[in-house]
Amino acid sequence: MEMGEISMEEKMSYVLSNCMCEKCSSYKNCSAEGGKKELGFCFPKIGKSVCITEEKGCICGSCPVYSKLGLRYMYYCTRGSEKDQMAM
Numbered sequence: 001m002e003m004g005e006i007s008m009e010e011k012m013s014y015v016l017s018n019c020m021c022e023k024c025s026s027y028k029n030c031s032a033e034g035g036k037k038e039l040g041f042c043f044p045k046i047g048k049s050v051c052i053t054e055e056k057g058c059i060c061g062s063c064p065v066y067s068k069l070g071l072r073y074m075y076y077c078t079r080g081s082e083k084d085q086m087a088m
Contacts, residue, residue, distance in 0.1 A: 008045070011069075015040040018064045025057035026077055041076035042069070048080045 006014075019039045021027050030051040031037045040046045042065060058074045060066050073085040 012040070012043055012045060014068070015043045015046075015065050018068070020059055020063040020065075021077065024059045024077075026052060026055050026075070028052045038077075040065070041080075042066070042071055042073075042082055044081045044083045046081065047076075047084060049077045052077045054078075 016039055021039045021041060022029075028049070028051055029037060030049065033051060035051055038046070038049050038051070041048055042060065042063075055075050055078055060071070060074045060076060065071070069082070071082050073079070073082055076082070076085075079085055079088075
């Protein structure tokens with residue numbers, strides 16, 4: 001099934017299940033600071049992190065979500081979702 005044929009909730013579930021954010025050198029676990037664990041920054045309903053501020057490297061291009069959704073940008077955790085970055 002193509003991603004365009006499924007609901008937004010199913011897409012979000014796919015993103016969160018296949019996300020590699022935690023393996024990235026820029027990733028910071030916000031729950032360690034009393035926030036909530038964040039993942040899937042490329043997804044429009046999620047967007048950029050509230051606690052990640054430093055870009056220490058980016059693995060978005062090697063993430064299965066990146067290719068499956070046909071994404072083009074990087075550093076979603078600090079710059080916002082694909083949709084956000086397209087508007088810049």
